[in-house]
Amino acid sequence: xxxxxxxxxxxxxxxxxxxxxxxxxxxxxxIVEGLLQAAGYLLHIPSLxxxxxxxxxxxxxxxxxxxxxxxxxxxxxxxxxxxxxxxVLFAAPTDAMVSVLVISGGILIGSLVGYPAGYxxxxxxxxxxxxTDLFLAFPALILALAIEATLGRDVEYxxxxxxxxxxxxxxxxxxxxxxxxxxxxxxxAALLSGLSNFAIISKxxxxxxxxTVISYATIxxxxxxxxxxxxxxxxxxxxxxxxxxxxxxxxGLNEFPQWWWYALFPGIVIAVIVIGSALLGDGxxxxxxxxx
Amino acid sequence: MTGVLEVENLSVDYATPSxxxxxLRNVSLTVNEGExxxxxxxxxxxxxxxxxxxxxxxxxxxxILKGSRVSFRGKDLMQMKKPQVRQVRGTGIFMxxxxxxxxxxxxxxxxxxxxxxxxxxSKRTRKKPGRREAExxxxxILKSVxxxxxxxxxxxxxxxxxxxxxxxxxxxxxxxxxxxxxIADEPTTALDVTTQAQVILLLKEIRDEAKMSIVYVTHxxxxxxxxxxxxxxLYGGMVQELGPAKQVLSDPKHPYTxxxxxxxxxxxxxxxxxxxxxxxxxWDDVGDACAFAARCPLVREACRKSIPALxxxxxxxxxxxxxxxxxxx
Amino acid sequence: xxxxxxxxxxxxNAVKKFSIGEQTIFSRLxxxxxxxxxxxxxxxxxxxxxxxxxxLGESGCGKTTLGRLxxxxxxxxxxxxxxEGTEVRYVRERGAPRGRLQMVFQDPSSSLNPYLSVSTCIxxxxxxxxxxxSQVTAKVSETLKLxxxxxxxxxxxxxxxxxxxxxxxxxxxALISDPAVIVLDEPTSSIDVSIQAQILNLLVExxxxxxxxxxxxxxxxxxxxxxxxxxxxxxxxxxVEYGTPGDLLKQPKHPYxxxxxxxxxxxxxxxxxxxxxxxxxxxxxxxxxRFEPRCPNAMPKCxxxxxxxxxRDNELVACYLYE
Numbered sequence: 001x002x003x004x005x006x007x008x009x010x011x012x013x014x015x016x017x018x019x020x021x022x023x024x025x026x027x028x029x030x031i032v033e034g035l036l037q038a039a040g041y042l043l044h045i046p047s048l049x050x051x052x053x054x055x056x057x058x059x060x061x062x063x064x065x066x067x068x069x070x071x072x073x074x075x076x077x078x079x080x081x082x083x084x085x086x087x088v089l090f091a092a093p094t095d096a097m098v099s100v101l102v103i104s105g106g107i108l109i110g111s112l113v114g115y116p117a118g119y120x121x122x123x124x125x126x127x128x129x130x131x132t133d134l135f136l137a138f139p140a141l142i143l144a145l146a147i148e149a150t151l152g153r154d155v156e157y158x159x160x161x162x163x164x165x166x167x168x169x170x171x172x173x174x175x176x177x178x179x180x181x182x183x184x185x186x187x188x189a190a191l192l193s194g195l196s197n198f199a200i201i202s203k204x205x206x207x208x209x210x211x212t213v214i215s216y217a218t219i220x221x222x223x224x225x226x227x228x229x230x231x232x233x234x235x236x237x238x239x240x241x242x243x244x245x246x247x248x249x250x251x252g253l254n255e256f257p258q259w260w261w262y263a264l265f266p267g268i269v270i271a272v273i274v275i276g277s278a279l280l281g282d283g284x285x286x287x288x289x290x291x292x
Numbered sequence: 293m294t295g296v297l298e299v300e301n302l303s304v305d306y307a308t309p310s311x312x313x314x315x316l317r318n319v320s321l322t323v324n325e326g327e328x329x330x331x332x333x334x335x336x337x338x339x340x341x342x343x344x345x346x347x348x349x350x351x352x353x354x355x356i357l358k359g360s361r362v363s364f365r366g367k368d369l370m371q372m373k374k375p376q377v378r379q380v381r382g383t384g385i386f387m388x389x390x391x392x393x394x395x396x397x398x399x400x401x402x403x404x405x406x407x408x409x410x411x412x413x414s415k416r417t418r419k420k421p422g423r424r425e426a427e428x429x430x431x432x433i434l435k436s437v438x439x440x441x442x443x444x445x446x447x448x449x450x451x452x453x454x455x456x457x458x459x460x461x462x463x464x465x466x467x468x469x470x471x472x473x474x475i476a477d478e479p480t481t482a483l484d485v486t487t488q489a490q491v492i493l494l495l496k497e498i499r500d501e502a503k504m505s506i507v508y509v510t511h512x513x514x515x516x517x518x519x520x521x522x523x524x525x526l527y528g529g530m531v532q533e534l535g536p537a538k539q540v541l542s543d544p545k546h547p548y549t550x551x552x553x554x555x556x557x558x559x560x561x562x563x564x565x566x567x568x569x570x571x572x573x574x575w576d577d578v579g580d581a582c583a584f585a586a587r588c589p590l591v592r593e594a595c596r597k598s599i600p601a602l603x604x605x606x607x608x609x610x611x612x613x614x615x616x617x618x619x620x621x
Numbered sequence: 622x623x624x625x626x627x628x629x630x631x632x633x634n635a636v637k638k639f640s641i642g643e644q645t646i647f648s649r650l651x652x653x654x655x656x657x658x659x660x661x662x663x664x665x666x667x668x669x670x671x672x673x674x675x676x677l678g679e680s681g682c683g684k685t686t687l688g689r690l691x692x693x694x695x696x697x698x699x700x701x702x703x704x705e706g707t708e709v710r711y712v713r714e715r716g717a718p719r720g721r722l723q724m725v726f727q728d729p730s731s732s733l734n735p736y737l738s739v740s741t742c743i744x745x746x747x748x749x750x751x752x753x754x755s756q757v758t759a760k761v762s763e764t765l766k767l768x769x770x771x772x773x774x775x776x777x778x779x780x781x782x783x784x785x786x787x788x789x790x791x792x793x794x795a796l797i798s799d800p801a802v803i804v805l806d807e808p809t810s811s812i813d814v815s816i817q818a819q820i821l822n823l824l825v826e827x828x829x830x831x832x833x834x835x836x837x838x839x840x841x842x843x844x845x846x847x848x849x850x851x852x853x854x855x856x857x858x859x860x861v862e863y864g865t866p867g868d869l870l871k872q873p874k875h876p877y878x879x880x881x882x883x884x885x886x887x888x889x890x891x892x893x894x895x896x897x898x899x900x901x902x903x904x905x906x907x908x909x910x911r912f913e914p915r916c917p918n919a920m921p922k923c924x925x926x927x928x929x930x931x932x933r934d935n936e937l938v939a940c941y942l943y944e
Contacts, residue, residue: 514886555818557847568818
């Protein structure tokens with residue numbers, strides 16, 4: 001009931017409505033397609049993965065290579081004659097999964113570091129935040145590259161690398177929230193009730209910081225997808241011939257600018273999702289602030 | 293004689309996700325030159341909305357309804373476009389709000405803001421003080437609102453100071469600018485009683501010197517008592533009682549005013565419990581009946597049927613059928 | 622000593638220091654001496670069981686800190702606070718379950734977690750006592766009735782309540798663990814005037830029902846007049862006058878108490894009298910009497926040494942005018 005009210009509030013503003021639609025469409029599709037792909041893998045029926053797609057994403061017909069966008073091939077075909085739109089759709093669940101896992105991991109580790117830092121202050125704060133600063137000091141991409149170079153090139157390692165890069169900003173975020181919240185009198189009241197510090201943090205500090213974390217994380221979803229696409233652009237994502245947005249942009253650049261659609265369309269899809277998540281996150285923040 | 297500020301039928305609605313809130317309904321007031329008029333009310337009274345509406349600083353979801361008229365020295369403020377409102381401040385309206393950042397610029401140091409106020413005043417009075425003279429004036433004004441360490445404070449930004457200090461700085465700017473109309477929304481709530489007393493005296497002094505009119509919005513009857521010439525009591529977005537301060541305080545006519553005065557403790561607990569007004573304000577009460585009916589000890593059937601009009605009783609206006617049966621709705 | 626041997630709540634020479642300025646790695650390396658202010662500087666008071674002591678003063682005088690020391694939210698730097706012989710323990714030290722001393726805070730919007738239900742907030746003090754769910758619910762509903770709220774509020778989020786309802790919830794939370802002493806820090810300053818009277822009446826009613834001892838902190842002499850059995854006027858960390866409302870409010874002895882009462886706005890329309898001088902600062906305390914810089918009756922000896930509390934006409938005053 002409250003969820004419906006919130007959705008209506010978000011829908012009242014055009015920008016957040018757009019964001020809502022984009023994000024829901026992206027993740028909704030990814031869940032459905034992702035389940036199909038997983039089922040296909042487990043049951044050894046790979047074709048389940050493209051049951052809903054216009055074309056088999058792996059199917060190549062060299063005579064069809066580099067066709068421009070038409071009604072039959074909405075985004076044209078690539079150098080091997082594969083339908084780009086189908087490949088874009090097929091690759092979506094990977095990015096969705098990466099974004100969710102990276103953000104979850106970031107929030108988890110960030111919380112373990114940041115909440116105690118903000119709440120306890122003093123030496124806990126100093127130690128935790130200096131460690132955080134250490135990780136923040138590394139340029140994100142370089143750190144991710146280094147990790148993957150050590151571990152290996154595939155989606156799992158990319159996720160690990162990204163989590164390592166991502167958690168410090170959440171540590172900072174929740175530390176700020178904890179600092180704000182610990183001076184609220186309901187924390188004092190909880191202390192007077194004899195609650196342990198852990199209980200206070202989970203019952204009071206975390207609950208009051210959820211809104212901020214959720215809005216921030218929503219905007220961040222787009223960012224993770226962008227950075228992951230950069231990683232796969234550099235060849236560190238899912239290996240070929242599996243479709244990957246970043247990889248597709250990379251290959252497409254070889255055919256640029258004459259066969260412009262190959263590099264452009266996956267890029268546009270990435271951009272749309274980043275913008276969509278930013279709009280939704282913005283809308284969430286304003287909704288929590290009561291401005292909608 | 294036209295008043296410095298003339299408000300006629302001011303009605304303001306706020307649009308919220310669930311419903312339309314009628315924050316102010318048909319409020320008409322006049323403030324004369326050199327007069328201090330207090331708007332007394334609690335949450336839901338609409339007093340802050342009044343101050344914001346007159347200053348054209350209402351939030352985006354607020355609508356001033358048709359038929360509302362606000363004029364300052366004959367100029368219709370409702371017709372003015374935003375840039376002209378800045379001119380209005382130049383011609384002499386100054387606002388002090390509870391929300392510090394409606395009055396103070398967060399990006400400017402205190403010294404510069406107070407200097408700006410002096411500047412605005414000098415443009416109006418055509419008497420421009422020299423730079424050193426102006427700086428000296430800043431320091432002495434800050435001292436007069438009891439800001440210790442004026443030199444230090446002058447170099448700071450508003451967010452570096454406490455709420456009480458910021459309130460005093462806004463008052464200082466008002467003192468520097470010497471506007472012809474000061475609209476102050478709870479200007480002394482964050483201050484100590486002793487500082488508040490000083491500020492009240494200062495405001496009265498400028499009023500005497502410069503014939504400044506003040507619309508003083510407050511919930512504190514005691515403060516209203518010590519500063520006002522006239523008092524307007526608001527409840528549920530409407531004026532319930534309006535009259536000379538001494539009259540309203542010594543002989544309150546509206547049951548709400550009477551209830552407010554009686555609920556200020558003036559005895560010891562051993563002498564019995566306080567005469568509290570029962571219940572609490574609720575937006576459900578704002579409709580086509582007397583807003584105070586749900587809590588009124590003198591309520592009658594007629595009170596729930598329509599809104600009483602403002603009737604004259606001696607030299608006070610009262611919105612209560614106990615003082616004449618005329619209705620607005 | 623203000624108070625007597627019959628006192629249940631004993632505050633003996635309480636001192637609380639706060640450091641000023643930040644302590645960074647660099648200042649520690651340079652071994653910079655930390656500067657302190659004594660927010661509470663040697664306060665001695667006693668409160669009898671069932672009595673209400675009002676601590677009257679303006680912001681910065683240390684009254685809130687004193688209140689927090691009494692319930693244990695701050696750690697004493699000197700002196701002793703005890704209730705019926707047992708010393709009050711600092712909240713962050715592990716030990717026996719708390720609940721004898723409770724507090725009601727000034728702003729109910731920040732003293733209640735906005736996302737929790739009324740029932741969860743109220744039940745917090747007894748949440749660690751191993752009671753069953755139904756026992757807790759019974760106690761919550763009983764306490765809600767005691768503060769004049771209907772049980773339908775139990776499931777509501779505190780965010781959705783009015784100011785008066787929030788404060789009643791906060792009071793219910795303070796009552797549920799059957800405390801002996803409740804410290805009330807400006808309990809009516811953040812709510813509407815017309816509701817204040819209701820809350821004050823409620824507090825008096827509950828006090829006699831449960832034989833509670835109150836320490837009520839306020840800057841409002843009217844509230845003090847109504848609620849107090851005894852009043853202690855506080856200035857810059859020290860008690861400057863102590864007596865009954867009848868004596869103190871009608872004929873205050875200490876110049877600060879006189880100034881405080883004279884500057885309070887009154888309904889008769891008279892202008893409040895203002896005292897001159899800067900607002901006080903704890904950082905540069907004078908050597909002698911703390912009020913001397915602003916005192917209209919200042920004498921040379923006031924600047925040399927701080928006056929101590931002496932007994933005069935049934936009151937205690939710290940002023941050389943009465944020696």
